[in-house]
Amino acid sequence: TQLLEQSPQFLSIQEGENLTVYCNSSSVFSSLQWYRQEPGEGPVLLVTVVTGGEVKKLKRLTFQFGDARKDSSLHITAAQPGDTGLYLCAGARAQKLVFGQGTRLTINP
Amino acid sequence: ETGVTQTPRHLVMGMTNKKSLKCEQHLGHNAMYWYKQSAKKPLELMFVYNFKEQTENNSVPSRFSPECPNSSHLFLHLHTLQPEDSALYLCASSQVAGALGDTQYFGPGTRLTVL
Numbered sequence: 163t164q165l166l167e168q169s170p171q172f173l174s175i176q177e178g179e180n181l182t183v184y185c186n187s188s189s190v191f192s193s194l195q196w197y198r199q200e201p202g203e204g205p206v207l208l209v210t211v212v213t214g215g216e217v218k219k220l221k222r223l224t225f226q227f228g229d230a231r232k233d234s235s236l237h238i239t240a241a242q243p244g245d246t247g248l249y250l251c252a253g254a255r256a257q258k259l260v261f262g263q264g265t266r267l268t269i270n271p
Numbered sequence: 272e273t274g275v276t277q278t279p280r281h282l283v284m285g286m287t288n289k290k291s292l293k294c295e296q297h298l299g300h301n302a303m304y305w306y307k308q309s310a311k312k313p314l315e316l317m318f319v320y321n322f323k324e325q326t327e328n329n330s331v332p333s334r335f336s337p338e339c340p341n342s343s344h345l346f347l348h349l350h351t352l353q354p355e356d357s358a359l360y361l362c363a364s365s366q367v368a369g370a371l372g373d374t375q376y377f378g379p380g381t382r383l384t385v386l
Contacts (some may be wrong), residue, residue, distance in 0.1 A: 263311075
């Protein structure tokens with residue numbers, strides 16, 4: 163049973179387009195983290211959201227934590243080729259991080 | 272550079288070999304983790320150490336043996352592995368495992384191939 167469902171699993175769009183990645187669960191998390199992972203490297207933290215309804219912005223990236231702390235979204239505005247990578251959401255429960263299966267994003271020039 | 276280093280970055284071993292993976296964190300954290308990342312599967316937590324004490328063993332086979340001599344170092348000792356154990360093994364650290372808002376920082380991983 164996959165506790166965190168990410169969608170879409172694959173996304174290929176043109177430079178300049180907007181996109182949204184979703185991370186959904188039936189479980190409540192104390193916090194949620196988004197990571198980006200390049201091939202052959204470990205995940206790099208983008209943001210941690212803690213409060214239900216919280217919105218955080220990181221340049222062209224906007225992260226939102228659902229009011230019930232069960233889901234999250236990542237919105238990228240005017241995507242660039244440098245945004246290409248594997249995006250992972252991870253929910254914190256006790257001492258564990260539960261990871262989604264990831265969204266592989268490709269931005270074409 | 273996340274402050275978490277792992278060696279070696281790549282390892283090829285036979286099923287009868289014994290090898291060890293090393294992780295070191297320079298962030299002053301108190302918790303360290305081992306994860307396994309296989310193709311087409313989500314990251315799987317293996318072990319958690321909090322203040323040098325193992326607090327989580329996620330039903331990992333005994334052919335994987337962790338060791339945490341202090342809060343800055345974590346090892347994963349490998350013996351009699353199977354080809355299906357081939358994967359990217361990631362180490363992470365955080366301030367205190369389970370604390371509200373606690374954030375994990377990952378190393379670059381060790382790409383393990385078992386022949």
